[in-house]
Amino acid sequence: MSIRLYVGNLPRELERQELEAVFAEFDDSVSTKVITDRKTGKCRGFGFVTVKNDEQADQLIEKFNGFVLKDSALKIEKALPRSKGKEEGDASEVEASSSSNAPAPTSKRGKGGGGGKSKRPAAVSSSEPEAVQPDPRWAQELEKLKQLLATQTASS
Numbered sequence: 001m002s003i004r005l006y007v008g009n010l011p012r013e014l015e016r017q018e019l020e021a022v023f024a025e026f027d028d029s030v031s032t033k034v035i036t037d038r039k040t041g042k043c044r045g046f047g048f049v050t051v052k053n054d055e056q057a058d059q060l061i062e063k064f065n066g067f068v069l070k071d072s073a074l075k076i077e078k079a080l081p082r083s084k085g086k087e088e089g090d091a092s093e094v095e096a097s098s099s100s101n102a103p104a105p106t107s108k109r110g111k112g113g114g115g116g117k118s119k120r121p122a123a124v125s126s127s128e129p130e131a132v133q134p135d136p137r138w139a140q141e142l143e144k145l146k147q148l149l150a151t152q153t154a155s156s
Helices: 016-024 054-064 136-155
Strands: 003-008 031-036 043-051 075-078
Touching: 003 054, 016 031, 016 043, 016 054, 043 054, 054 075
Parallel strands: none
Antiparallel strands: 003 043, 003 075, 031 043
């Protein structure tokens, strides 16, 4: 079973061949994909690497996470499975794993064909207040902000 890895913080001027050359030293069977802007053809700052198994994925993450490529430190983590109904090459087909401290860049598109320019918040279908929880990737930052706000209102 192949494992797909998210590669973030890619330089805007990066070509797929350059990314492929970085990972070719790891294993010849590694395949790469750089997500590009449809209008400009430039890298959107992230891409994907596919390896054969979990063991290779862990080794690749360990070796290349933080690797500096054209003055940018790469961020590599396991990607979540593709969501159904997305066309091939769509940037929203895979989101980064929730194990990191920062969210991966994603693109959400409505079904109305608005060209991807409209940004709508996701609808919450539950009426229970405890069903809405903060994103665990941001829990520490949220707690810090709450403490700062509490000290500001207490000193006012």
